[in-house]
Amino acid sequence: MSKEGRKYDILYTIVREYIKTAEPVGSRTIEKKGGLGISSATIRNEMSDLEDLGFLIQPHASAGRIPSEKAYRMYVDQFIDSFSEQNGLALKIREQYSHYFAELNEAVRKAAEILTKITSYTALVSMPEISSLGVREVRFVLIEGDRILFIIITNESTVKNAEMRLSFSPTAKQLEKAANFLNYYIKGSTDPITMANFGARIGELKSAEQKIIAETVPAINTILNADIKTRVYADGLTEILNYPEFQDVSKAKLFIEAMHQQELLACLLASAMESESGTPVDIKIGKEVEIDGLTECSVLTATYKLNGKPLGTIGLIGPTRMDYSKCTIAIKTMSTELSRHINISMGGRIEDG
Amino acid sequence: MSKEGRKYDILYTIVREYIKTAEPVGSRTIEKKGGLGISSATIRNEMSDLEDLGFLIQPHASAGRIPSEKAYRMYVDQFIDSFSEQNGLALKIREQYSHYFAELNEAVRKAAEILTKITSYTALVSMPEISSLGVREVRFVLIEGDRILFIIITNESTVKNAEMRLSFSPTAKQLEKAANFLNYYIKGSTDPITMANFGARIGELKSAEQKIIAETVPAINTILNADIKTRVYADGLTEILNYPEFQDVSKAKLFIEAMHQQELLACLLASAMESESGTPVDIKIGKEVEIDGLTECSVLTATYKLNGKPLGTIGLIGPTRMDYSKCTIAIKTMSTELSRHINISMGGRIEDG
């Protein structure tokens, strides 16, 4: 063991111990629990060095030390690939997630529920972005006068509907014709719909029908895009209140308020989806989270997929001191399971169509 | 002023003072603030009586007194009709609620948002029960094979949809015929749909169409009923964390968890809707709430209506020490406004149809 190696063994021992106890760790604790065979005095010297290097923080002079965010980052980078299964965690997840779901959203929610139950941290999930699913069909329903309802059905049978007004009062027949025309061109497409898609063929329609299409297409695209931002679901909101770092009500309040800001959470999960590079589990620590109420939190995320294509993100959020090892395994297993479920129940369907 | 009257003047002064300060109220405070022109010694005697009567509680021997739930109850019963407008509260609500909403749900949510903002308490709203709105139309959409999607559109253009499987694979034409048949009979009805509605006329349909109807009607009724239980929305969840009685994290946790139990909240609001007797604002104090995490809370509710018929409930929830006067006015005004909005934007529509 190199001398430098020993220094970091001490650091990792402190990280693990602090994750467990939430109490500052002293040199004697490491002497006893670290199993490193060196005296507390030597450890003290190393700890002093680690503090100078920015890995440890001393809350006050006569206390032990706690890891800095830099320390968690190093710990995670070092060990993320070697975090291993404990207590049949993966098995437990598979057991609880054994039955099937007709609705995609339901499957995703259940995943959040299980994650929270298993880890005791707050779980976040982003629902599949409708725009990435492929539109199966658009329907128009005449409500009355110029008010219509349009319904978008995806390949996975997720349904989204919204009301709008046209510039005139169409007949049901006109709406049907327009819908049929649209459906012919957009079937299964995941691209935004543009008038250019239709080419000259649009000339075959009557003017009222053309008008319907011209007016609804932007609204449909708006819905498809708006959807990306708003579909986040959180489970186990109050778990955070069990941890000592959130006993202060004002901190708890900030956390819970942040958890109600759909847009922020959506950004958080979306950015994780983009940065999907190499490692299956993305970890943001403390200030890396870049959200006001969550500066003392960490977020672990992974994407779930359909036929290899990312659909959405699942995540866990807890104090920076959270159990990265357990959570990494849990998130990894859950995202795999969720993807598997979706592929079984939806994947075949797409190949049929 | 009768002698008994004086006793209760003292009680009400204590209630008002405690609502304002959250501190136990002593006899000297009342002497100064009550404006009753009697000495603290006399007040002490009366307070002692009020304690014996169960209206006051002494947290410990050398503290002032705080009102019991019985005291709040008496105070509210006594004054609910004379609670009056302060600081242009009603005006503020009307101002903030001045623009119109296409969607009923949106109007209701906005009402909750304003209630929370104006009162600083958590607002609860129950969405209109779809089953009470009247079904305008049912649509069936063929997804693939035996899987269909049915869409229920109410008179107010609220849309509800769900997926189901039939015992066979219908054609789009069959679905359309079945839907048309159904729509003819159920248009505008608020009653549950039964096969008996259709009488002999069902014989005119082909057997596949009859089958579709027989299989979808129960599913539609299930949706209509299930709906009642799940449509509650809360705004301002964390407001409660501002009040001293919820500085204890474990209490805050219970509260927030209770606020996530849709069924409980639905019951709470539903029971208020039923007990709608005389007074427009229903008030439940402390244990009267009968929900585990909310024993130290009070709930104020009022119903909103369409054409005089109750559609749903809006409510405010806060500590038992909450500002009943302000909240009563706020709830009353908001429910009137909400009803007015709904009647203007939806009411006419129904008369058209």
Added chain:
DNA sequence: GTTAGCACTCGATTGATTCGAGTGCTAACG
């Protein structure tokens, strides 16, 4: 019946003291 006066209660605040976990430094050791 009301009230002034007073002794009494008891939680909250203050301050002094102690305790102990933990550090940093120094000197000695292999």
Added chain:
DNA sequence: CGTTAGCACTCGAATCAATCGAGTGCTAAC
């Protein structure tokens, strides 16, 4: 020269006594 035993020192936490003061209840006088 790295390691370690030893020790003085620091500083928050816990303990305890003293004091404070808001508020009560009782009594006696008005």
